[in-house]
Amino acid sequence: MFRTILYSRWAKATVFLACLIPGLLLVRRLITGDLGPNPVETLTHGTGDWTIYFILITLSITPLRKILKQPALIRFRKMLGLFAFCYGVLHFSVYMVFDHFFDFSAIVADVIERPYITAGFLGFVLMIPLAITSTKGMIRRLGGKRWQRLHRLIYASATAGVVHYYWLVKSDITVPLRLAAILAALLLIRAGFWMRERQNNVAARPTDKRSEAAAT
């Protein structure tokens, strides 16, 4: 049943529309003048929050598909990752336009001098090659292994994003800590998978054990 839904023609379209909702809600509030006393801050926080949320959602696909044994979930990973990038672009754009009005020297100075901006900028920049190489053609050109290795940059990008958040708050670190905990859980699950896979491989091919031991 669940599997049928995941594989249905409408599943992707539905997820796509759902991913647009947070952005559309912000646009609606912008049009109706309902962004509160500090609209720029609301836009900055809104787009920034959703960038991190989408990174974390993207990172949860692999654990979920393995734990729930729903390989079909992989169909949504690319789209979710690209939404993370889109919200990141919006977040950076708000900063570029309203905080600095295209004053690139000021932006460069900010990135160098302010650690929380350095972290945020790093997280954003690391997503760029991932967005560029997200197409099927690029996967083919790079080859699965290399593509996968490149896309592990998302771990660094996610970490940078959470650090960015942690470094910018004044005293209430509850939210960034919560995000850090979720990220840590998602990465630890991966470490678990990796260890088990390695054990299985070792068990399956006992001869490899010796060569591996020799290598280390």
Add this chain to the structure above:
Amino acid sequence: MIIGKAPDMRYSEVTPKKDFLNRRSFLTTGLAAGAALAAGGGLLSMGSFSEAQAALAGEKLAGVRNNKYVTDEKLTPFDDIKQYNNFYEFGTAKDDPAVHAKNFQTRPWTIEVGGEIANPKTYDTDEIMKLAPLEERIYRLRCVEAWSMVVPWIGFPLNAVIRKAEPNSKAKYVAFETYYDPKQMPLGRSAGIQLPYVEGLRLDEAMHPLALLSFGIYGEVLPNQNGAPLRLVVPWKYGFKSIKSIIKISFVEKEPPTTWNISAPREYGFYSNVNPKVNHPRWSQAKERRIGNFFRRDTLMFNGYPEVASMYSGMDMKKNY
């Protein structure tokens, strides 16, 4: 038997009940104006004045505008002033205090004035309000987070309280404390700062005529989220120095601890004068976003109050941030 004539008056001419009940605020307006003119308040009947002040957030409170402290900048709308607050006892999000301070009990309220002074005394709000005539003063407010507002405060100089207290030669600093009650302020536990909130000024800073003890905004009693029933306003310093909902004022010999300095000593100093040249370690203070504006503007030295500069002559502003 008809005695006299029916009154020649229509029902529509009867004072609406709302206005009738608000006649106290009318009294306050008149009395505050009178007080300002009398510049002493001795002419006032005590009874009616204190009755007039038994007011809660939203009720009228007027002061004569002090034209020395005005600006041609646009006032920040009252709604924004009420919806965009840092008052961590009521939550750390900007819109938290408006929601969570709604039922904050600001009456009865006492303010203990003590320490190195000749006249220690515990006032209630009505009594302390009588120490000087109320004025309206329009000040810029610059938050350390690089946003700002223009607020029409109502209050009088803090120095009126200090003069009454008569500090002795040991009094070098003034320490302030905010009321803290975890029952009324359950979100205070997750504020990430040590509570009760404490602040302080050097005695000469506290004596400066710009330092205001405020009881109202926009002709109304202070909304709870803005620091009811009384707060400090120190317009040349970052907003967190302007401590809210004060219950204690003490005169001390040594520099008193201050909440944000305890929380992050490298980031928030005792002085915390608005200074576009001294950045917060994590962000720039060169510019600010005025609430209501999309783009940022330059931040002014001492938030545009150069008259305070002489108090810091010869002081290294980078070291004493």
